[in-house]
Amino acid sequence: MKATLAAICLLSPSLALGSDDPLPSWNDGPAKTAVLNFVETTTTEGSTDFVRPSERIAVFDNDGTLWAEQPMYFQLLFALDRVKAQADDHPEWKTTEPFKSALAGDMKGLLATGKEGLAKVLAVSHAGMTADEFAGSVRRWLRTAKHPTTGKPYYRMVYQPMLELLAHLRSNGYKTFIVSGGGVDFMRVFAERVYGVPPEQVIGSSIAAKYELRDGVPTIVKLPEGLFVDDKEGKPANIYGRIGRRPVFAAGNSDGDKQMLQYTTIPRGVDDTTARFGLLVHHTDAEREWAYDRKSHIGQFDKALDDAPQRGWVVVDMAEDWNRVFAD
Amino acid sequence: MKATLAAICLLSPSLALGSDDPLPSWNDGPAKTAVLNFVETTTTEGSTDFVRPSERIAVFDNDGTLWAEQPMYFQLLFALDRVKAQADDHPEWKTTEPFKSALAGDMKGLLATGKEGLAKVLAVSHAGMTADEFAGSVRRWLRTAKHPTTGKPYYRMVYQPMLELLAHLRSNGYKTFIVSGGGVDFMRVFAERVYGVPPEQVIGSSIAAKYELRDGVPTIVKLPEGLFVDDKEGKPANIYGRIGRRPVFAAGNSDGDKQMLQYTTIPRGVDDTTARFGLLVHHTDAEREWAYDRKSHIGQFDKALDDAPQRGWVVVDMAEDWNRVFAD
Incomplete structure (x- = not known):
């Protein structure tokens, strides 16, 4: 019997880890519990917090939320x-x-x-x-290219717990979007392979582009003009412009995400009782990643950190809440 | 036995009409055959024309393609x-x-x-x-509001054959988008209910918007500036900016759609053998709808009509190819 069980465990690593836990890289604690509860109540028919599938829109910042951003973007x-x-x-x-x-x-x-x-x-x-x-x-x-301090390829510096969260939301009918200050054309090169987010669900800063037939071949040319910065107030404006409806879940890590979390989570009026979730990744782990917040030049996390308690935003303590950081 | 068959027919209208035809409002003819063949070959695994599900992007103009546009938009x-x-x-x-x-x-x-x-x-x-x-x-x-000549509500002036085409593409794994000169915020009000196209898949002309907290409530305000016209060269530029990949199917009805059909269907080089489809609705039916093309002020169809044969674009003759026009 023992031999058979071992064989099953080898064939099925998730069983070996004793889990159908969708978030194995998250330690048990209030952040993990809040996320799991939210996904369950918003997707259970008959629940007062049930959200129709078409309204299940989840938006994620990229730099510092899905992958690292130090020593600079x-x-x-x-x-x-x-x-x-x-x-x-x-x-x-x-x-x-x-x-x-x-x-x-x-x-x-x-x-x-x-x-x-x-x-x-x-x-x-x-x-x-x-x-x-x-x-x-x-x-x-x-x-x-290799990261200057870790020596890893950049696409390996993505956060395993966030990949699990993206996958868990998607497997519960959520449509996941990236809404980032990063350039949209830059992120689209790797977002589908690395995050499972298709190009049409990547939103970011952009410059104008023009179309022309060049020697008979349809060609898009990137122009040095028409910059739109998808940060701060720009994020909700761009969510409105590109998605056209309000998300029910938003994740970020810096003051640049504050308005996106406001837009997602603040009720529109007394009748608005829709369940909403705001999540903020707090970089507290100098050992496995970096520790920075209020005074950082990159990813400053100050005003959004102050607002989190009154808004009910869940702050993820990277050192405490994640048993694994990078996806490699 | 006869009674049983009649009962089955009553319960199953499509069986009663003798069809699992996905395009019942299309008459048999070259346009219908071309559409059905394209969907079948691009979605049959092992076919040389097979298109991976993630690449199955179909774009549709709105005015004159999905709903009427006379006597004016x-x-x-x-x-x-x-x-x-x-x-x-x-x-x-x-x-x-x-x-x-x-x-x-x-x-x-x-x-x-x-x-x-x-x-x-x-x-x-x-x-x-x-x-x-x-x-x-x-x-x-x-x-x-009622249309000035037909007296119908505007949302009833959508083309039944095009609704069938949208549904047929979607049931074969295509993601359907609207890419229209019409205002994106205008179309989003009805696109999901009328066409089954969710707001995040509606692309159109737009003006700038800003985000603010108004009396503590997240608010998007539409500004009288930053106009982007999603027509002609603007369509492929916007497809690139918003979808981030090239469609394999495009449908339009006027010269404003020419560049979108070019962008969709012209091979990028000798190695580019991906199957592509361009469709143009020709308004030839003065009895059931309107007849107009080269000299119309609304929906002028002149250059795109000239280009259609050499580009291999399928021109739908509304009077010949559709046995039913409106969806009401």
């Missing part, structure tokens, strides 16, 4: 790598800002060039090319 | 009705254009005020209000 690291790769064709960059600082890896100097400087660096890697060329350059970078 | 009729309803509060409109012509029902005069005039009329009914207020005003209008 990965998309900015991509942009800097692209500047370096093109530097030989632009000798003038050695002496003119913001490229001088970018090439020297001088982050302080680069940030001192302000939004305009950053926009110039981003323009080099993100505009003036076709959509296919851009996607190809992101794809090549993801395949080869 | 229904959304413009809504805007004119709103101007009339608000005229008492704006005595100055009686003497100033474009409102003077709009109130007099003088279409020629209104069109003479150009794009700026039309924009002013649209702004009155579409901006400077909350998203909820706008949706409410469209909903009330749809409930009560």
Whole structure:
């Protein structure tokens, strides 16, 4: 009998772990309990909190919520790598800002060039090319680039507990969206494979694009204009514009997500008793990841942290609530 | 035995009509055959034309493709009705254009005020209000307004054959989108109920919106700025921006859809052998609907009609190919 049981366990790892637990990387505690209860009550017919399948919209921030964002947004690291790769064709960059600082890896100097400087660096890697060329350059970078401190490929720095949460919501009829300050065209290159979120459910910052027939071939060209920043007030505005209905579940990790959580969870009036869920990932784990919040330049988490108790938002303590961080 | 068969037929109308035909309102002919073949070959595993479920994206224009558009776009009729309803509060409109012509029902005069005039009329009914207020005003209008010549509610002027096509694609794993020159917020009010297309799959012309907490309640306000026209080159640009991948099926009815059909159907290179389908509804039925094409001010169908043969686009002859037009 023992041999048979061992054989079954080998064949079925989830049974071996003693669980049909949909969130095995989450420790037992108030955050995990709240998430599981919410999904159960909103999907059980007859429950007062039942949410019709068509209204089951869940939105997730990306940087710091689904994957890491330190020592700086990965998309900015991509942009800097692209500047370096093109530097030989632009000798003038050695002496003119913001490229001088970018090439020297001088982050302080680069940030001192302000939004305009950053926009110039981003323009080099993100505009003036076709959509296919851009996607190809992101794809090549993801395949080869390594994170500066962990040495891992960036696509391995996604949070296993959040992958489990995405999958659990989807298996209960929720449609999962990414709503991120990151560039929509950047995230779409990997979101389907890494998160299971198809391109049409990825929402992010964007620049204008134009369509043309180029030598008879339909071509989309990315333009250095028409920037929409999908952050803070921009998130609910973009959710309205692109999804067209209010989510019932929102997850973020920084002040940039505060308005998205407000939009998702605050009742519209006294009659509005729909169940809603706001979740915030608190980066408390300096050992396995990073510890930062109120004073961080990247992913500042201050006002949203203050608002969490009164709004009923669930704050996930990464060190306490997760028994595993990365998905690799 | 006869009685039993009759009973079965009564219980099962599709059996009574002698069909598991998914397109009963389409007459047998080349258009119907082409559509049915395309759906079958792209969804049969092992077929050389097989399309993976995640890539099964189908896009539909709205005005003139899913519902009627004569004597003018229904959304413009809504805007004119709103101007009339608000005229008492704006005595100055009686003497100033474009409102003077709009109130007099003088279409020629209104069109003479150009794009700026039309924009002013649209702004009155579409901006400077909350998203909820706008949706409410469209909903009330749809409930009560009647088409000027048929006397039907507008939501009854949808094409039964196209509803069948949408349903047939969806039941074969296609995700159906609307991509229309019409306003996205206008269409979302009825698209789910009338077409089975959820708000997040409706793409259209748009204006900017902003988010704010108004008396503590999350509120989206529609702004009279940031107009994006989802027509001609704007359609593929918006498909790229919002869906993020290329459709395999596109349906339209006018020159405004030409670029969307190009983007969908023209191979990217010699290796690109993916099956693609372009469909154009030709309004040839003056008796049951309207007959118009090359010289119409609404829904002009001239260049796309010229291009259809060389591009392999299927032109649906409404009078010949449809045994039923409206869904009522």
